[in-house]
Amino acid sequence: MNTNEVILEVRGITKQFPGVLANDRVDFDLRKGEIHALLGENGAGKTTLMNILYGLYQPDSGEIRRNGEVVKFSSPKDAIAQGIGMVHQHFMLIPVFTVTENIMLGDETVKNGLLDQRTVAALVRQLSKQYGLEVDPQAVIQDLPVGVQQRVEIIKTLYRKAEILILDEPTAVLTPQEVEDLFHIISELSHQGVSIIFITHKLKEVLAIANRITVMRNGKVVGTKTPQETDEAHLAEMMVGREVILKVEKGPAKLGDVVFEVENLSVFDQRGLEAVRDVSFQVKAGEILGIAGVQGNGQTELVEALTGLRTPHHGSVRLGGFDVTASSPRPMIEYGLAHIPEDRQKHGLVLSFPVADNLILCTYYQQPFARNYIIQNKAVDEYAHRLVEEFDVRTPSPYLPASKLSGGNQQKVIVARELSRPVKLLIANQPTRGLDVGSIEYIHQQIVQMRDRGVAVLLVSAELDEIMALSDRIAVMYRGQIVATLGASQATREGLGLLMAGLQIAEA
Amino acid sequence: MDIRRFLFITLIIIILIGVVVLVGSSQVSPATIIVSMLATTVAVATPLTLGALSGVFCERSGVVNIGIEGMMLASAFFGWFAAIYLNTILGFQPLPSLLTGVVVAIITGGLLGLLHAWLSITFKVDQIIGGTVINLLAVGISGFLNRQLFFEKGSIFGGQVPHAPGVLPRIQIPLISDIPVIGKIFEQQPIAISAIVLVIIAHVVLFYTRWGLRTRAVGEHPRAADTVGINVYKMRYWNVIIGGMIAGLAGAYFTLESVPSFEPLMTNGRGFISLAAMIFGNWSPFGAWAAALVFGAAQALQINLQFFRTLIPPQWAFLQQSSIVGLVPYILTMLILTGIIGRTTPPKADGIPYEK
Structure with a gap:
């Protein structure tokens, strides 16, 4: 189902964080039963916009209209009341709780002062049947595969009568088969009238499933396209701002x-x-x-x-x-051996150390960085400046703590350290x-x-x-x-x- | 609670009782000794049970509370002071004085809980430091006021420790007290009885009510709770305050139920042993109670052996020194905390301040 009836509208949303303009006069609209992809790189402002829509942040200016009327969300509660549900990139499920407990949390059914698990479980079964979301209400979350946990998240929003479903990077953690399943579920939901905002940075997925695609860059909306009028290369260019x-x-x-x-x-x-x-x-x-x-x-x-x-x-x-x-x-x-570890913040860098120290983590004890057990600051300084330039690490100074860098630049520090040795x-x-x-x-x-x-x-x-x-x-x-x-x-x-x-x- | 832990607990209690039976059976019948041991166990386990319950509420909501010891000590003092003041200065009857003392103790605990919540939730002070502050504060305040109010010339009691209004009387519970032999075990004073009742209430509240579901949710994954509209700070505040109130009731046990006097440092590490009981009981009320009973049994051993001191055979002469037997609860704590009996899993967000 895809009508032209606009059920959610965002006009001129601006959100300033210390040092970053995360959203800059953003306009966005969503139609009933539509799958609307929001595409952009990390830091483009997609998640900020969605957190505003879900009441987690309040915008500095701009307005949100639901069915034409201006609404204000001061907490997720308000957004939920307006029929907005969100599946976060990192699932908001409690691993030791059952499916039923997770779904009812915050909106519990109580009988004689005690939780009424049976009624909720029955409702979960009914919802999972209606939308083809197979899940066992009695199962404990931590025993379930990621794809099933995601279904629980979706049911959680439907249980709260969501008409608008925000999916934040939903495919990041799934196997290709699970992605297929998810896409089936999404189209089924859209057929039954649920509108979906699909946040991603994966171009292929967007073209495969979306009715419309809105691209964001540096906090601004670059444009909105249908899959028919665009292709991967064009979308990538819109996202990055240059040919990729x-x-x-x-x-x-x-x-x-x-x-x-x-x-x-x-x-x-x-x-x-x-x-x-x-x-x-x-x-x-x-x-x-x-x-x-x-x-x-x-x-x-x-x-x-x-x-x-x-x-x-x-x-x-x-x-x-x-x-x-x-x-x-x-x-x-x-x-x-050069090693680029899985978790750059935990195992790749000492976050509180300056970039320069991170660059010599493997070689600090060798000449010319150390002489008689003493670190030679001059040698380190020269080396750090050289690598920062060579590997295009965007940092005002090699003495900034690694924690202050963006993810991409942190990874470049690791790459610089690992690949500038004889490997x-x-x-x-x-x-x-x-x-x-x-x-x-x-x-x-x-x-x-x-x-x-x-x-x-x-x-x-x-x-x-x-x-x-x-x-x-x-x-x-x-x-x-x-x-x-x-x-x-x-x-x-x-x-x-x-x-x-x-x-x-x-x-x- | 898993079966291994249950068996371990039962075994230790049987061993401890067995020692007393072995020593005393020439003079008193084993049945009498066992009943007496069990009754003492339940009684002396009271502050440990309550302390552990206090910890369960705090930590299930995600706030570590090592200040239970201090909460107990301060409550013991203020509860006792209130009872004496009402009884000797204002001329109330002993029983109403004692009961008001209990209420004052609970309020004291609740206020210290509020302090801990304020430090650790609003100001995100390291929770271990927050708890330590409370422990030090309690030692200082109770010691200082005890000296000022009772031992200084010109104080309200005229530099003389007044005659205390006694302790809370034993109560007979209908039906249960009528059961032969076993009824005797449960013929306890009111705080001991309420500890057992609270174990059951805590279990139901934590696992079968909305409050409990939300409490456990904010202790496991506060952000998830936040996204479904639960106020994490409010849940944590209330649970820490409730925990404090339960610790306050534990404090009342020392001066209003166990002995009719206050001594500086009289809680003697019981707050910390409660935390061990909480951990060993895997953060569940019944588990915590069972663990508290083990520690209680160890203390009951010391108390009951005193009656039979002359009967201790010469090769066991070391048992005659009560200071050696008195070490048993502490040794048990150490053994249990080294994790010899399986692993326990704390709530995932335990001790981590929540940042929106």
């Missing part, structure tokens, strides 16, 4: 010797469960081996074991012919997660450059597009095992998607 090379330019691989060899590796996770099971692979100089897989299938533990951060309980790791199984990170770094092996885990298109482009270029310089690259990513764009060979990880290894030319999105979901494809 979406396709990674890369020639054929010039393979060298085997640099990195992993044999029958098994690793336990924090809880003592086997997270990585009997994994073997090789990476040659001058090639990129991509490890695809949905997050949480053992990639984190695998990379930790490969970089000396976690001791494997079985198997061996050889780097350039030396056995480095259970070695500590330093000898591996000295041999030529033989690069292990990059989710190197572009949460970055904007411009930064992604830059990081991808750097990775391909390293490969062309004869570095062996192990790329771990949950983004299928990234894996397919960069890899020369692709291994798929599922439940701690590598279930298949393919040449990049043999791999298709669909095939990889099935493997990532644990389904074996028939050998073609």
Whole structure:
């Protein structure tokens, strides 16, 4: 159902945060039963706008109209009362509660002073039937897969009689199959008259599902298009403000010797469960081996074991012919390992340290940065200035704490530190997660450059597009095992998607 | 509570009772000793049970409260002072004086809870520091006022400790008191009885009511609660105040139910042992109660052994020193806190101030 009846209208919304104009006279409207995508890079102001619509922030100026009437939201309660529901990027579910408890929270049904779980559970069943959102009301959230948790979030809004559903980056955490399911659910909801605002930075998805697309950049609305009148390249240009090379330019691989060899590796996770099971692979100089897989299938533990951060309980790791199984990170770094960790803020940087100190974290004890156990500030200063320029880190000074930088620039600091040493092996885990298109482009270029310089690259990513764009060979990880290894030319999105979901494809 | 923990608790209590039975059985029948041990256990577990419940309310809503010890101590003092003042200066009967004392103790606890909430929720002071402030404050205030009011010349009591109005009387609960043998165990004083009742109420409130659902939600994932329109600060404030009031009732136990006097530092670490009981009980009211009973049994051992001191066989002579037996509750605390019995999971947002 898609009529022209406008049910929500935003006029001239402006929101100023200290130092940033997050929303600058934003106009936006939503029609009944419409799927309206809001596209933009990180920091473009999409989430700010939605938080204003959901009553979490109050705008400095501008107005919101619901069915033509001006409304003011001072808290999410007001927005919920106006039929607006939001599914946040990080789910707002309580892991130890049941589905029913989560759905009723804040809007409980009470009988004789006690919670009436039975009535709510019945309502949940009815809603899940009506909209095709399969879920068990008695299940505990932490036992459910992410895709199902998302359904719970959607039911939570429908339980509150939402007519407008805001989905903030809903596909970021899903497998390709789960994305398919979500898209089915979204079109079903729109058929039944629910209007949907779909926030994303993924161009393909937008074109696949949206009725209209509004693009934001630097807090402003750049324009609104229908999928028919635009394409990926055009949308990307609108988002970034300049032409973007979406396709990674890369020639054929010039393979060298085997640099990195992993044999029958098994690793336990924090809880003592086997997270990585009997994994073997090789990476040659001058090639990129991509490890695809949905997050949480053992990639984190695998990379930790490969970089000396976690001791494997079985198997061996050889780097350039030396056995480095259970070695500590330093000898591996000295041999030529570069590591771009999964969580740049937790494991990549010391956030409270200045950029300059972060740039010498691996080499601070070596000449010329240290002499007789004393840090040589002059050498550090020169080095930091040089790298900041070379890697285009946007910072007013190399002495600003790393925490003050944007995500893209933080990642550039890590890349600068890791790749400006003599590198033989690069292990990059989710190197572009949460970055904007411009930064992604830059990081991808750097990775391909390293490969062309004869570095062996192990790329771990949950983004299928990234894996397919960069890899020369692709291994798929599922439940701690590598279930298949393919040449990049043999791999298709669909095939990889099935493997990532644990389904074996028939050998073609 | 998982079965291992339950068995552990039962085993420790049986061992502790068994020791007393072994020593005393030549003089008194085992049944009498067991009943006496159990009755003492329930009685002395009272402040621990209440303290642990206080902790359950605070921490389930996401606020760590190590100030329970201080809340107990301050409440013990002010409750006792109120009772004496009413009884000796204003001439009230002992029982109304004592009951008003209990109310004053609860209010004292509630006010200190408010202070803790104010520090840790509004000002986001580190909660451990906030709790420590309360502990130090309580020691200072109760010690100082105790000296000023009772021992200084020219104070209201004329520098003489007045005759106390006694302690709260035992009450007989209809039906339960009529049960042979077991009835005796539950013939307790009112605060001990109310502790048991509060365990049941706390369980129902936490797990079966709207209030409890919201309390647990703000302790696990406050932002999620916020997005569905729950006022995180308000929930936390009230739960910390309720926790404080329960700690206040625990304080009343010391001076209005256990002994008719106040001594500086008389809570003697019981507030901290309550926190151990809360953790061992996995932040649930019944679990906390069971754990409090273990500590209670350890203390009951010390008390009951005194009756049979002369009967202790010479090879166990060390048991004659009550100071050694008195260590048992503290040793148990240490053993239990080292986590020998399974792992416990605190509420996820426990101790983390909520930033909007």
